[in-house]
Amino acid sequence: MAVALCFVVCLGCGTGLPGFDAPRRAAPELPPIELEGVIFEGYRGEQRELSVTAERARIDLAARVADLEQVKFSFSENERGPIEVAAPSGALELDEDDFVLSGGVSGSAQEGERFSTEQLRYLAASRQLVSATPVELRRADLLVRANGMELGLEERRLRLIGQVRAEVANR
Amino acid sequence: MMRPTAILVALLALAVPARAQEPKSASDAADRLGLRFTPDAELVITADEAEGVKTESGQESVVFSKRVRATQGDMRLECDWLQAVYPKNASGRPDRITARGSVVMTQGTNEARCAEASVDNVACTAECKSEGTRASLRRGLDDVEANAIYFDLCKGTVRAIGDVVIRVRERPGAKPEAPKPGEPGAGGG
Numbered sequence: 001m002a003v004a005l006c007f008v009v010c011l012g013c014g015t016g017l018p019g020f021d022a023p024r025r026a027a028p029e030l031p032p033i034e035l036e037g038v039i040f041e042g043y044r045g046e047q048r049e050l051s052v053t054a055e056r057a058r059i060d061l062a063a064r065v066a067d068l069e070q071v072k073f074s075f076s077e078n079e080r081g082p083i084e085v086a087a088p089s090g091a092l093e094l095d096e097d098d099f100v101l102s103g104g105v106s107g108s109a110q111e112g113e114r115f116s117t118e119q120l121r122y123l124a125a126s127r128q129l130v131s132a133t134p135v136e137l138r139r140a141d142l143l144v145r146a147n148g149m150e151l152g153l154e155e156r157r158l159r160l161i162g163q164v165r166a167e168v169a170n171r
Numbered sequence: 172m173m174r175p176t177a178i179l180v181a182l183l184a185l186a187v188p189a190r191a192q193e194p195k196s197a198s199d200a201a202d203r204l205g206l207r208f209t210p211d212a213e214l215v216i217t218a219d220e221a222e223g224v225k226t227e228s229g230q231e232s233v234v235f236s237k238r239v240r241a242t243q244g245d246m247r248l249e250c251d252w253l254q255a256v257y258p259k260n261a262s263g264r265p266d267r268i269t270a271r272g273s274v275v276m277t278q279g280t281n282e283a284r285c286a287e288a289s290v291d292n293v294a295c296t297a298e299c300k301s302e303g304t305r306a307s308l309r310r311g312l313d314d315v316e317a318n319a320i321y322f323d324l325c326k327g328t329v330r331a332i333g334d335v336v337i338r339v340r341e342r343p344g345a346k347p348e349a350p351k352p353g354e355p356g357a358g359g360g
Contacts, residue, residue, distance in 0.1 A: 136197060142263025144233075146221065158223040166221070166255075168214040168263045 033059040038068070040092065042124075050075055052099065053152065054090065066092040071101055073122065075153050083106050083153060085120060085129065089105045097124035105131075113139045113158075117149070143167045206278045207327035210292065212244035214264060216255065230266075232256040239269070248288070250274040266293050273300065283320060295325035305334075311343045312340040 027164030038057040042050030054068035073089035076082035085107030091100045099122040106116040107129075118133040130150040137144040137160070219237035226232050234254045241248040251272025255265035268290040276283040276299065285299035285306035299306045300319035308315045308329065318333025 037218040139257075142257075144221070151248040162219065164216075164218045164221040166214075166216040166233065166235070170211060170213050 011067065031062045034063070035059065039129075048076070052090075052092070058084065059094075061094075064094040066094060068092060071099075073099065073101065073107075082108075082128075083151070083156075088163060089121070113137060115149070142167055143169075176311070186337050203219035205275060205298065205327040205329040206246060206281060206283065208246045208278075208323050208324045210295070210325075214243045215243070216241040216253065218253070226256055230256050230259060232265075235288055239270070241270075246276065246278045248274070248290075250288070267291055281308065281310045283322075283350060285320070292323070295323065297322040306331075312342060314338050 017071040025111045029149055035057040036055065038048075038054045040052040041048055042052075042055075051074045052068075053074075055070035057066050058070050059066040067089065068090040073085040073087075073090075074082045075084075085101060085105060087101035087105040088103035090102065092118065093099075101122070103117040104116070104118060105120040106114065107120075111154050115135055115137040117135040120129055120131045122129055130149070132148045135146050135149045137146075137149075137158075144160065144164065144166045146160035146164045149161065150159045151157070152159075174199075185224075206342060216235055216239065218235035218239040219272045221233050221235045223231065223233050227324035231325050235253070236252050239253045241253065248268075248270060250270035252270070254269045256267040256268045256269075257263070270288045271286065274283075276286050276288060276297070283306070284297045286301040286304060288299045290297045293341050298319060298321050299308075302310075305316045305318065306320045307317075308320050308331070314329050315329075316334075316336040319331070321330040321332065322328070323330075
């Protein structure tokens, strides 16, 4: 999957942008790039299947990491509604297309389901959202808690791991 | 030693038409060997793992595995694997539950055991059956064994089907029933 970068608003990075995709050998010489209003887009063929927006980003080309603030992640396909995840902060690993969202992540898992967790990782290779921190998931009057989760974006398959507890309150 | 009166009571509990044995409360139901659940009570399912999967008919379901326990009111279910199928109206309360692997359903002193159980929350029924082994329902020292045991969870009644064996055991220290006048061993005369 290719990740394209759109810079909606860019402050303080006048000549820095062309260097973002620079060869690895040139990276250590470049200072970190600070951006505001950033959109990362991932395409599979002509289909945009991944969109990550951040209010602010600090891109460290030496470490090959982009630190993001107020991040929103959206994964969509033609036939199914989007899966959306938001977090106060995130880190994008430039070489892997992997994200780590942290600081209190909330999102939608499947239709009508909302989840929250402290930290969530997006694994681009397997196209999975993975959390190793306690997860809380709500669907109507059902509340499910677990020690972690794996959400396969391809199959929309949610797996909860460790001390799973599903509660439906008194009617 | 089995007491004829107790055997008769147990047989009546199994055989009398549902209306005649309709219990008045959950505890009354438990007294009659059956299981009875409170459909509006809090339902809690715990397990080591769970996975959301769609059924063949497109309904949302959650499969719980490893050390599964479900409780609703005073009814408890333990098993190795449990699938809860949810209605399409996005309710959190499952329409149907299927449990497999060392299934134990308990309420009060009643305990049903089988390899596979299914609970239909809409029809208010449950079925407990075993392939190869037998389904059993135990209350205190007494038990019923059959190929399949069906429960009406709203009425608290039970129906056992296939090679039914009922065992009623004398309670330790129980006094033997006094023979009625005129019966052999009644004395007097």
